[in-house]
Amino acid sequence: MFVPPVRRWWVHHDMATLQLSTASNAPTVDPDRVDELREFLDEWLIGTGSFDDITVEVEIPERDPDTGEVDPPHLTLYGYASFSPAHRSAVRETVLEDLGDDLDEDEREVFIDDKTEELLWDYAGEHTEDFLRELSPFLAEPFVVQTVGYEKCRFPHVGYQYKVDTDGKIDHVQLG
Numbered sequence: 001m002f003v004p005p006v007r008r009w010w011v012h013h014d015m016a017t018l019q020l021s022t023a024s025n026a027p028t029v030d031p032d033r034v035d036e037l038r039e040f041l042d043e044w045l046i047g048t049g050s051f052d053d054i055t056v057e058v059e060i061p062e063r064d065p066d067t068g069e070v071d072p073p074h075l076t077l078y079g080y081a082s083f084s085p086a087h088r089s090a091v092r093e094t095v096l097e098d099l100g101d102d103l104d105e106d107e108r109e110v111f112i113d114d115k116t117e118e119l120l121w122d123y124a125g126e127h128t129e130d131f132l133r134e135l136s137p138f139l140a141e142p143f144v145v146q147t148v149g150y151e152k153c154r155f156p157h158v159g160y161q162y163k164v165d166t167d168g169k170i171d172h173v174q175l176g
Contacts, residue, residue, distance in 0.1 A: 017151065018149055018150075018151050018157065018158070019080070019149055019150055019151070020080060020081055020082045020147055020148070020149035020158065021079075021080055021147070021148055021149065022047060022054055022077070022078060022079055022080075022081060022082065022083045022145065022146065022147040022148075023077070023078045023145070023146060024075070024076065024077040024078065024143060024144060024145040024146070025142075025143065025144045025145075026059075026074040026075065026076050027074060027075055027139050027140065027141045027142060027143045027144075028071075028072040028073065028074050028139075028140040028141055029058060029072070029073050029074060029075050029138050029139055029140055030137075030138055030139075030140060031072050031073055033137075033138055034058055034060065034073050036138070037058055037075075037138045038058055040134065040135070040138070041056055041058070043087060043088050043089060044085050044086065044087055044088065044127075044131055045085065045086045045088065045120045045121075045124070046077065046083065046084075046085050046131075047079065047081045047082050047083045047084045047085065047124070047147075048081050048082070048084070048121060048124060053079060053081055054077060054078070054079040054081050054083060055076075055077070055078055055079050056075070056076070056077045057075070057076050057077075058073055058074075058075055059073060059074055059075075059076055060073045061073070061074075072140065075138075075139075075143065077145055082124070082125070082147050082149070082158070083128070083145050083147045083162065084124040084125035084128065085124075085125070085127050085128050085130075085131035086120045086121075086123040086124050086125070086126060086127055087123075087127045087130065087131070088116060088120065090123070090127060091116050091119050091120055091123050092112065092116045094119065094123075095112055095115045095116050095119060096112065099111075099112065128162065129170055132162060132164040132168075132170050133164070133168045133170065135164060136164050136165065136166055136167065136168040137166075137168075139164070139165075139166045140166065141166065142163055142164065142165045142166065143163070143164050144161065144162070144163045145161070145162050145163075146159075146160070146161045147159070147160055147161075148175075159174070159175030160172065160173060160174045160175060161173045161175075
């Protein structure tokens, strides 16, 4: 007697992945403080997500060939991630507080740097207002950043906007 093989059907359900998109206006920045602004931005993890990190750049436009004028530099921020700044030095201090004395000098620095980068994700978003307040002196006009996100085909799951003016006043709007 023929016995057909047992067939098993597997139903595979992927977990819903949060999709995020973040963008800012392109405010002009103080042309005399571009290098200082770039150093400031290097101290921060601006945001992260399932697929990407946030890109933040200070762009200096090229000279207009017709007029010879150069537009002022501006700040751009964008990416497929959430705007959720974390300050590297604040996270590093936390690592130092929990560090034992059982490592030699070279191992210690490598361990501290690795642990700091690892913990940055845990602190994402905790320093957002600090970032905006410290950014404001570099700005020549208000900075606005928006994040929108969803899971699969559902209605928007995340939606918010931050705005900081040149005096450091912060407005936050949560959508939904």
